[in-house]
Amino acid sequence: MEAFVNQVVAGLTTGCAYALIGLALVIVYRTTSHVNFAQGEMATLTTYIAWSLLQAGVPYWVAFALTLVGAFVFAAGLERWVIGRLSTASPLATVAAFIGLFMTIHSLTGYIWGYDVRELPSPFPSGSLAGGLVSWHQLGVALVTAAMLALLWVFFRFTRVGLAVRAAAQNPASARLSGISTQTMAALGWGLAASMGVVAGMMVAPQLYLDPHMMSGVLIYGFAAALMGGIQSVPGAVIGGLVLGVLENLLGAYVVGTQLKLTVAMVLIVGMLVWRPQGLLGRPSAKRV
């Protein structure tokens, strides 16, 4: 029983990362109609930057905040001056460009930091509570993720700019007629997504160890999480991520074994696309124009 609970808790912890990456994909998709395959690689790159800052002696939470802001600025600029120019490109050209971005960032990370596995420390105390069922790190990850989601919710729900992002995501033509720059909103969406990637990367790195491939599995699961919400739904992606984290661990421990964990994600992705493209919570919606 204790082993089972441990699996569930560990699953929820990695599920937080899946939820954050899934949410990042949803936000980029809703503000630009693009699926950013490089979302995971951007998270890895920025996690390395945080690692370098820590090596240079910067305190953990200062490095965390700096990386968060830096990732936001970098991604917003990337969208504004590079990716945004693809808005009229064909879907095939867009997919090719994102694969290019994926490989560029991946290689850049390997070029700068090498392919050796590094250790990123956890900001939380070692040891565990509740009789060994939950480690401090796991609890910390859950709290940081919850705080991030709460901040996002407040931003979207109660701020003027958040309202503009929602309006632009829902009906770009009407948003522009109301004086909202959809270009600016797209840059903002990319910035927010990259910041969420930083949180995901820095929270999973102590567990997965830091290497240039760290986020590739997380991206696949994040993508499956986003699809569980029909790639449109914010709560759908969050719930999807947590469920997938738990499912992955339980299936890995009791059914298919760790070797086939990623296969589970792929089966889910294909299954969702075939049987429930609108997501588990979604209603069938009109195609985005």
Add this chain to the structure above:
Amino acid sequence: MSSIDKAQDVVLDVQRVSAGYGGPAVVRDVSLTVKAGRITALLGTNGVGKTTLMRAVCGMVQATGSVTLGSTAISGLRTEHIARLGIAHVPEGRGTFIDLTVEENLRVGCFARRSMEGAADTMERIYGWLPRLAERRDQRAGSLSGGEQQMLAIGRALMADPKVLLLDEPSFGLAPRVAAEVMHLLRRLQSETRMGILLVEQNTEIALGLADDAYVLRAGAVVASGAAAQLRESADLQAAYLGSH
């Protein structure tokens, strides 16, 4: 200000505008003006280019020619910039944000305001004009009836405190009673504000009854124009519609 000054006050000046979607021009060499505090009707059968002309004014399609708002040349500017300069466009099919609440829809209208000062007053005035929106302010816009959504779309446009309001078939698909309410609101705007209104309306009778001035489009070009009251009697109008009714 005397009513004669008001009549002379051109807020939107469209000169020799041609526009289309990459193929042959849909709108050809159209010139028209919209005056402050007056309703200008744009008439013509389906597919003559009324919607395309409105899109050209808002920078939503490729266009040549010149468009001037007050004393500002706006041709070639981006749609959101034109909106912030003072043109509010309620597109065909309303363009309501269905997943936002009624009040959020109105707040979205504020993004085109030059200043947030007075925004709360504008919102209260709109709720006064459209009491059914006030009752439903926290409801999802998608749950409103067609007529209420149309009112909301106009309300959102008014939140921008625009100099010019473009309305594309505001009574389309509405029951006659609801359409009459929309027209009643337009009449109030005509008498209580200095907004210039360009109205595309399928129902010629209603449009000419409401408008001060009118233009008739046929195959993308202006074939008749003048005071609405005169056009009503005119043979030109009959000719533009001949065989299509």
